[in-house]
Structure formats: C-alpha cells, structure tokens
Amino acid sequence: MFLEVSGIAKSFDGRPVLQDINFQLQHHKTLSVLGKSGCGKSTLLKIIAGLEQKDKGSILLNEKEISALPANERTIVYLFQEALLFPHLSIAGNLAFGLKVRKCSKAEISEKVDAILTQLELQSHANKMPHQLSGGQKQRVAFGRALILNPPLILLDEPFSSLDVETRTSMQELYKRIADEYKITALFVTHDLKEALIMGDEISYMEKGILKLYDSQEAFINDARTGVKQEIDFWNRL
C-alpha cells in the first residue's frame, strides 16, 4: 500500500478529535473523506501533512514512517480551502515557488511553469497578480502550484467549497482529468455528498473523529448515516 495510516488519535484540551483512525490507500487513487464541519477531517489531513502533531499512531508513506519528519521534508502538499496565492508574486511566480525552493534551474522552472499554465488553460494570466483572477482561476493556480512539484501525495481540504456551483463543477472535472493524467494519489476532504461521490475512487465517512471506509459506492449509499438515502428520497418526493 502507498499510504498506511494506523491508530491515529488526537485530542485538543482533553477532547478527542480523532479516535483510532486506520486506513490504507493505493497508488494513483483518490480517497474521499466526507464529514460534517468539525468532525476532524482537516485535523487528519494536517497530521498527515505534518502541520499538526498526533497523540499516537503511525503514518507510512511508501512503506516509510514519516511521522518524525517535519512538514517541509514530507513532500506532501496540502491544499487549503482558500487558494492562498502569495499576494506579492505573479501567477507564474506562485507556480514556480516550490521549484525555487528545490533550487531547480531557471530553464527547468520556465519549462515546467509554461507546461502547467497550458495544462490549466492559464497561459494569458502568467504575469497577472493574484488579485486580478477570479475565485476559480485562483484555485486552478493553487492546484497547479502543487501539481508542478509532482508530489507523491496531495491533501485537498475542501478546495472547491468557496466556489459557485458552475465553477465548482468545472473544477471537479478538471481535477478528475488531471488526476488521471498525472496519476495523482490524494485524500479529498469535503462536506458535499455529491462531490465525495464524484471525486473519490474510494470513499469514507467521518463522524465524531471516527473514520469508516466503504468497500463500494453501494455500501456507502446504503449506510443511513451518510445521508445519501435522504437525498435520494428528497429528489423522488419532488
């Protein structure tokens, strides 16, 4: 297995936020984590990224224990709810940030930035500043900034939640296309039922710090806690 998370637990001020989290994820797969706000989804991602310390448990990435590594050495990219483009850098500068950190040559940076700009259909925006872009374009840049590094694992923390319905749909389609093309391994956290079903090759549900993985979409749909049945009933009643 590419990612193996075992027995992760975390409490804040004595209040358990994550309880005995166990799951595995294969290479080039996306695991959707559905859950209500405050159920511990973001904390789980932050622990895997190294931005938060766990109380116990282990995280194996490619059969290597990474818990002791600082966040900047884990090569796992975390995408926040907000695009968080660096305001003093142009779009090209934002995309090149991670490559500059890795001290890549100018030629390599230029080549990779051009390629990702074309891939994300942002060629005409290369020299613009972040405040000149729309919400969807900003998220595309944020996604490209992670993608350009070709990280072994991407953690997406409700990245499309602040977008309008149309932009959100186009971003979901873009993610699916890119994920296939770049063979991305990712954890996709969302509180949107439909998004969880669309984005994940595998699907899980988190409630009160406990994560449940489903063998199939049918099992997920049939579990009353996920709310899928309620949603179907609602549309049928209309």
Place this chain on the structure above:
Amino acid sequence: MKNRNHHILKIVLAILCIVPPCILLLMSFFEVWPFPQLLPDRFNAKAWGYIFQPENRVSTSIFTSLIIALSVACISALLGFFTSMVVAYHKYKKGLLLLTYLPFVLSPVIFAVCLKYYFIKMGLIGTLYGVILAQLIIAYPYATIVFTGFWNNRMLDFQKLALTLGATPGYIFSKLLVPMALPMMLVVFFQCFLISWFEYGLTLIIGFGKVETLTLKVFQYLGEANIFYAALSSSLLILPPIILLWINKKFIYNKTI
C-alpha cells in the same frame, strides 16, 4: 448630483490641506505686520537669510531632527516587526499586547518626567541617544501594535502552505513574510518618522535643551512671538511629511492597491 457633491467635497478638502502650508510659506517672506494694516508688510527673503545663519542653528536642528526621526523610524519598524511576530503567536498574547499600550496611558510630557530620573542615572539626559531612546519608548510599541494585525490566521496558513511546498522556516521568512510585510513596514516607517519628527514633550525634557530639533525651534520662535520665523520653520517642519506623502502615493499606495 452625487458625483458633483463628491467633486466639491474633494476640492474643499484639497483647499483645507493646501491653503495652510501656503499661508505659512507666504508669511515667511514678510518682515512686519503693523497695526492696523490688513496684510503684512515688506515682502522679502530676509527671514530665510537670517534663519540659516550659523548662529541661529536652524540647519543644525534640521539635521538633528532628521537623524533622530530616521533612527527612531528604522529601529521601530524593524523591532516592531519581530516583536509583533513573537507577541502574535505567544500563549500570553493578550497580556503582552496590553503591555504595549502602557506608554500611551500617560501623556508624553508626564511620561518623560517619570523617565527623567532613569535617564539622568544612565547619563543619557541631554544626549542624542537619550532622545532617540525616549522616542523609541513611544514609537516602538506603536509599531508593534500596528504589526500585530499582520500576523493573523491567514498569515499562519500561508506559512503552513509554504512548509508543505518544501520551504524551510528561514526561506519562508525571507521570501514570503518579509516581502508580504514590506508595504506595512513602509507605512510603519513613515508613521514612526512623523511621530518622532513632531515629538515635542519627550524631546524637550530628555533633550534638556541640549538636543534641539526643528519642532523645538518652531515652539521657541512661537514663544518669542516672532510669527515670521515661526512660519518659516513651520514650513520647513512640514516639508518632510509632504515628501513622505508624495513617496507613499507615488511608489507604495499605487503598488499595493
């Protein structure tokens, strides 16, 4: 109609800002204002020649003011940036922030009187260093308070994101935090410069009459009831703030908007 009112308001504000310095400048070119004449008399540049004579020490006071204001602004902006970072992420943030407001509880003159004893003990009374230190006691907490707003949750998220992109804390500081804080740093620098430039009470008491800034000179001429010299030194006094405003408008404001 709304646009017209807005336009009129802008003109009125511009007049209010431009007319007083112009009157001051004009006044500095007159020599006497005998009663009951409506306007001052003897238009010439005599005052300008007189005030720049070495024995009047106006040029020295301009130089002293510049040294003090630049030192206070640089030190406050730099120290305030680092201090605010520590304060913002400290577990006793509220208590530490409360401490930064302490110098503003008292008026600068009373504050200076309270400090005078310690400055005498340290041999700093009547020295340039003493005045810079005294003004820093006001400007440094001010800079810290202003910068505290910079270290918000969003800034914390920027740092976390950069970490996951592989950046070390040193790289994040130099390539992200400092460039992002630069516009605010310049604003703090300008404001601290102005605080120091116009500071009177602290400078008078800690400077002990031996450190003569341009602001002290203006008050001295006002005390002598010499309105023409006072107008002249006032014109000199408002020149740096006008230059700073122009720099701010031309190079900083337009870039950050």
